[in-house]
Amino acid sequence: MSKFFKYFEYAYVAFALLFFATAIYEWNIDRSRSYVLLFMGAIAVFMFFFKRRFRRRFEERNKP
Numbered sequence: 785m786s787k788f789f790k791y792f793e794y795a796y797v798a799f800a801l802l803f804f805a806t807a808i809y810e811w812n813i814d815r816s817r818s819y820v821l822l823f824m825g826a827i828a829v830f831m832f833f834f835k836r837r838f839r840r841r842f843e844e845r846n847k848p
Contacts, residue, residue: 789835796831797828797832799828800828801825803821803825817834
């Protein structure tokens with residue numbers, strides 16, 4: 785089960801890259817949407833680090 789969570793963490797990185805790329809692409813078209821996408825990308829990066837830290841704590845706690 786731990787491997788599933790480990791791979792799922794990287795989905796946050798993929799979404800962050802997608803959000804950042806879309807924000808850059810739409811910067812000159814609609815700035816307000818770009819700001820929302822940048823915010824969502826920042827949240828995705830934060831979630832990656834948060835989930836990784838939480839998973840590592842959980843693994844350390846369950847070590848025999």
